[in-house]
Amino acid sequence: ALQRVARGFGEIRGAVRVSASEVVAVERLPPVLAALRRAHPGLEIELVPSNRLQDLVQREADVAVRMAAPQQEVLVATRVADMAVGLFAHQDYLACHGRPATVDELRGHALIGFDVETPFVREARRGFPFWTRERFALRCDSDLAQLALIRAGAGIGACQVGVAGPGLVRLLPEAFELRLPAWVVMHGDLRASARCRVVYDALVAALRAG
Template identity: 40%
Template sequence: MEQPDWSLIRSFLATARSGSLSAASRALGISQPTLGRHIRSLEQQLGKDLFRREATGLSLTALGLELLPMAQSMELAAAHLALAAAAESPELEGTVRITASRVVAHYLLPAILADLRRIAPGIQIELVPSDTSKNLLFQDADIALRMYRPTQPDLTIRHVTDLPIGLYAAPALLHLNGIPQTPDALLAMPIIGFDRNDQILRIMANIGITRTREDFPIRCDDQLVYWNLVRAGLGVGAMQTRIGDADPTVQRIAPFLQLPDLPLWLASARPLARSPRVRLVWDHLAAALRNPKSLDPGAELG
């Protein structure tokens, strides 16, 4: 049997992960007919079907399940090859792809990246605002800013800083409810919560406050929208203090309640972290994020 082409293996993996040809074709950026031809060609080379069609989509056959871990190993090896090749570039030019949470990307990174562009105009930046994790080994991003310690193997990581969190409310809400002076007074006010994300509930439980999601009259998992709900006066909400304190539409409240800081980590695939252009961006991000004076989140507020 001839060796399967790597493009066929990539199509197999994408289809196995998504469970449909349409979703897999979007993920790979190729047409659905082309993807279908890849799957049929691979099945013809192997002499057996890899997928069975079901009401909910495509599922792996016994052979498909057997081949999946081997295909994943090939994918990982290909990713390492690509990273090693990219890391050998000595130029301070080219593209660096950064992913960060939507809040950090919206409020903190614009000023940092403006300074970076002045320092290194030959480096192009692709910024991916996302609250979901990107796979750094498969070059979904070159550098990731994470609010947790990354545990994926083969990464270079650095703890940059801890971001203080405060509680905020709009003046209109405080006019109706008063400024809370005690925990009980605070809990009597409407609090904006997350929807399916249980982070707020876990933080409250850790400081001895038991609540359920139904105790939040307004709920939203999109943290940019969440913050605008706070600014509109719908309830009390939490935000990084370097963002909240710069926002003239809200007032910081409840200093008696100590919220845990958010850790901020940088992460990059280990081979790629040696690239001069990635290292320059990495060092610039680390220095700027450690120094709140280098940021101007107020410029993004209006």
């Protein structure tokens, strides 16, 4: 706690370790962090792309973007958005294989999903029983690799609506949508650290703006 309190009072200079999921870290945060560095050249950013929740109490990260509400009372958190997840395929894939008009028609398509069952997969299966490991023609436990496969036209997969990008077509939005609550979190002791606070505020503003 003493180390946290002693870090960077009043001066926006030095290192801030930022943790976020793979997709958020790669697809959403780089423009935000680049703008921060332009505004504060003395700021050093250590970006940790990981789907594992970093332990902020043990200083594995200073600021984190999480898809789950924090449980520890010592953490400060701001809910910034609900990130929608939908089904997507590249237009080239659809040109070759057709566009499914119903959930049943997904049976004839190459689905992209996880190899190892995760809480996300279990949650998805509650409302979408077709979303099972046995149905996935391509299996990978990396969100970034799944997104790359979708963009390459390998099949149909789930990704965040806000990062789909050119060439990707959303499918069956009325039948498949998950909402992931996003939070920006840091240890309460770091509120007095100027460099941590400026990073925290920038992430909150950017993610709220979409």
